[in-house]
Amino acid sequence: MTEITLGNASNVAARAHELAEAAAASAGVTVRTISAPDELSDAYELYKDTWRPDASNLSMTLGILRVLAKTGNYVSGAFVGSKLVGMSVGFCGQPDQRSLHSHITGVSSSMQGRKVGQAIKLHQRAWALESSMHTITWTVDPLVRRNAFFNIVKLGAVPTEYLPNFYGQMDDAINGSDPSDRLLITWDLESEIVGSVSPGSPMHVRPLLEATELIVTDADDHPHVSAASQSTVVAVATPEDIESLRRTHPGAARAWRSVVRECFMREFASGSRVVGFDSRGSYIVDRKENSQKG
Template sequence: MFTTTPSFDSATRQAEAAAGAAGVRIETIEAPERLGVVSHLFAEVWGTDPGHEPFAGDVLRSLAHAGGAVHAAFGPTGLLGASAAVFGPPRKGDLYSLIAGTTRISQGVGYALKLAQRAWALEQGARTITWTFDPLVRRNAWFNLVKLGAVAGEYTVDFYGPMDDGFNAGDETDRLTAVWRLDTVGSAEAPARPEPDPLPGPDGQPFTARGGRSLWCRVPEDITAIRRQRPELALAWRTAVRDVLADALADGSTATSMTRDGWYHLTRSDREDTP
């Protein structure tokens, strides 16, 4: 459901409600020993070896000291999730979310973290939060575009270069850039798509559809499992989705929503095309 949030106070109430529903307490933390625990949680979520955490504790400490924020979600058993963000260029009014993760998938912890991050960003005067995500990870795409209400208008091929964690190893790290306007939370799911195009996707089933100024593109249900079990199929999905999304976004479309069964909905602005 789409809602408008005009103030920091109401954003704080929404964040507190989300934390209560998830059964967690959200804190911003700066103490080195506590940031070390956050670093270990990120390593657990991303499946990295000891000494190769996505963000080391000292880096998180510097980030917080420089004016960013590390939010941590604590439940009865301890730390369950965390996020870290810094501000973008001066005067842009944008907070850049570097990382967010939780050991409790689909239990509201990630949503509570993002709403807490949003409330903090509004208090600092930010207007948007930006981050990147893998376009092939369906649950993240739905969370970002529908649950939060972000949009994605930029596709970058191999954004990070090779990575050797439990999610990205063996694949190129293409990313969509999400931008979340902080005066809104949530978006409508994508409308019903028209008859799919006959061109098959990597699994032999249609994966694109077109209607009016809209384009739909399907992604697999669990790309992480496909990478482990059939890496050649995962690479085929990467190439197929890249060919559709990268061209569409470069041509002025924006990914605005997603269906529950994994179809991106991309729309074009109403501006007239120029020759």
Template sequence: MADRPTVLQHAAPSDAVSADAMLADAVLADARQVAARRAERAGIRIAALDDLADLERACRLLDEVWQTRPGDPSEMQPPLLRALRHSGSYVVGAWSGPDLVAASVGFFGAPSTSSLHSHITGVLTDRSGRGVGAAVKWHQRAWTLAAGARWVTWTFDPLIARNAHFNLHRLRATAVEYLTDFYGTMTDGRNAGQPSDRLLAHWDLRSPAVASAGRGTDPVHPGDPDPGSGTAPPRAVPVLVDEGGRPVARPATDAEVVSVAVPDDVEALRGADPATALRWRLAVRETVAPLLAAGWSVVGFRRPEGYLVARPPGGTRGRDR
């Protein structure tokens, strides 16, 4: 691939890292193969965006995906993308022939540049469902590993079921923090009028479960908190359910795993019934945020139950939310 990340330098004892370095090399080689296969399968070419005209095209694409209204601030600006790219950050586009069909932007962050934060990734609507978004994420994994980092983080709207399934099941990321109204007021056509709550996804790029998911060989059921075990999925006790399209909370439970429902299509719901969409936002916030703050973990997403959230080892039972 044409994109060449800046390699981060990490000091380490010379005698203690050989085995780990060999493992890292093997993981990187496999990640590059996975990324190449995914891009080929999607019929795209993924490359860094260096030309100013291409950066401008990427900004227009992201505005189209996010339905940015005339006069409102753009999702990204070409000068910022130019600066990010020049400083070694992740600024790429996905091309189908001469057409730019997706763009993604990320930058390095704490701890000690071992993590890339993927700020925004957008795919044109007419290309959705064709594996383009997945190909970009697997390219991002290979690129980040080549740069010497171990993790990728990003935020996603917890109410969008397809994104939750993609992030937590297909990519095998985990959700580690609930961020209340993270971006404040948003004016784009996809988010306007609703609090911008997000879940923070954490992707361990060297995880065996992630590697298996990339190769398409992961045999584990959706939502299994022990990837690779081959065991049946956990029985989750519902604490938030969908009853007639509305969220209904259930009493707290002693269960090890609970489920939290979300709407089938919250984006359509926001247009048809904003008040009910807001009820879902607040109900999911009031359910998930206290659980994560208490040390519970989002271990997966499974239809139709929704999020599967597991109690921490040795966690307090009963009404500990």
């Protein structure tokens, strides 16, 4: 975590608010915390419309949303005028951790591609810094390329743990019947990388690295883990569009889940670190620290 003195902590928070406001303006929205019953109901409806969740395994209920807002956790909405077009909810971690866990963030289909998600995350960062927090964590599906690009390249956040089937069987519109494997993302809120961002442009572009691919595809485009590599920098590939693949070739989608899980579980267990996401759609993994330990 980036070290920061008490003397400039207020400056970091103030700059975070400036970045958040500029990002919201660029996206054409206003982002603010919400607690009014009607706004919480709108946020819950947006969650249901986006995920179309299975009633037997809900990630959120309206009652829980109200409780989280009431007890001082992070619940926000992105608005165009009075219309809610985005939402986010998170809860505070243990007091000594000074961390927020972002549980759900969603944007309406009508506002996709307009950087509303970025505006929400920067508002979340400013709120957390103002609350004397140091990190935000959240989970993402490691097979979804656009999410990896957004989190690693645009936000400067880092995958820190692989969580197999973390939420159990979800059976919603996004995940289908696929195991709910997730990457835990950790965002250092005081990082100079994040603090130097200009809204509307990538926050941090990782340098291009010559990395050895750990996953190869056969003639039928099914993925396989390649032979063991001694390279200190390796790449973990992802499918071009996992959501379409789940609908059209579920067997191939399951194969991608399996091989990506195998690679990440092995790399994290050995102390490797994810340091980037390249233009080919691959995670860049640095083994140097692990090799130096040996």
